[in-house]
Amino acid sequence: MAKYLFLKHYRGAPAAVNDVPMDQWAPGEIEAHIQYMEDFAAGLKDTGEYVDSQALAKEGAWVRSDGEGKPPVTDGPFAETKDLIAGFMIIDVDSYERAVELAGELSAAPGAGGRPIHEWLEVRPFMGSPTTVTD
């Protein structure tokens, strides 16, 4: 079993096939999209492959230490050019092939015109645990 992270980007990913921003969708299209996402997560819960998923707010900032005794330095809001993560999902599946299959399914969520978005999702394996038998 291996865990994978799906990253959905607001910005920074290659352009989707059906690349229309959500604020230009019809209300019914947005509802259909939300329903699809909920059904997808429910399906993963049912198969015992779901770990977590969260959407992230667009605002945020860079933060770094500025040395002992000083408050951290912040830099934000993010510049328009920054790669921006919209949300993530974590799954626990039997194989990389299964992870890709699921990411493909998620990418086909309906968008403008009710057609699949075909957006690019980033799929990243988790580091595993060290195995016991080494020799």
Add this chain to the structure above:
Amino acid sequence: MDEAELRDLIPGVLAALVHRGADFATAEDAVQEALIRAVEAWPTQRPDDLKGWLITTAWRRFLDLARADVARRRREIRVYTEPPPGPSTQTDDTLQLYFLCAHPSLAPASAVALTLRAVGGLTTRQIAQAYLVPDATMAQRISRAKRTVSDARLDRPGDLRTVLRVLYLVFNEGYGGDVDLAAEAIRLARQLTATTDDVEVAGLLALFLLHHARRPARTRADGRLVPLADQDRGLWQRDLIAEGVAVLQAALARDRLGEYQAQAAIAALHADAQTADETDWVQIVEWYDELVALTNSPVVQLNRAVAVGQADGPQAGLAALADLDPTLPRYLASSAYLHERAGDIATAATLYVDAAAQAQNVAERNHLTLQAATLRQRLSGGEF
């Protein structure tokens, strides 16, 4: 009675219910509930026949569940009257449960989860914590697995190899939580040796014991991995080694070699060396040759190349490595190590960096990164 002792009774209890005609999925739920009652009731009133008590309690619970099921779904059940308390079931039934939980129709993760719950008696929450997934996810995984095998026949011999594979996964995947999965795998392997005289079951148990013996030496207090060569062998658990060696020798004496016996033999040779320098690498290479013949596994060939490097020198090891696929996991780490031993520090440092970038877990990545840094420091004259 400790928890492990209680859980030792579970396969027999579950098998007894299934033997009486209970469907596996409902019976498994009933046994879990009987266990909860046992934990509540036994401290104040301990029955004489613990297993008999569990069977009776689980059977009553099964009947309740089955009746409720009938009322709800109007489905026929095969059994509805309470039979007299039967004798303890034969070990054959326990073995059938292992087969069922490792059924070939199950994906490995499902087989692992079902085995830990139905044979091991762990709770769904414990299994979920051990594998770092939400409880609800693990509950679904287990209930799907139960549905998948619900039509499987219990009266046919299964494939012992899949059972051994499942136990190996439980032992070898070092996940955490409160449950000691390695100890659990050992307990289940021990139980399995009581139900079958298959020589590879003994081989697997020996392998587990010999590796488990090293556990106190395998990680530093801060969690960092200690390679075999650097381990404090005084920390190795000699009682486990003695048991592992005894189990292995009895198995090898039967002259039906299998991959787990061969792996255990390699672990036994390491256990036998008082210091890393005293390791009998020539014999270890011979066992790797056996393992390659048995499995033809590229990973085994990679380990063999490293052993050849120890037995016949790093150049021989590098020559053995040259025949293998460079994209194998740990190929770069092995190559780095052999180059380091051959005195080619610059190449080794670069290879350690590349190997760290490909590491599959954090402990290994940290170890490889540290190796690279140490060699680079040597190259720049920063030490001695």
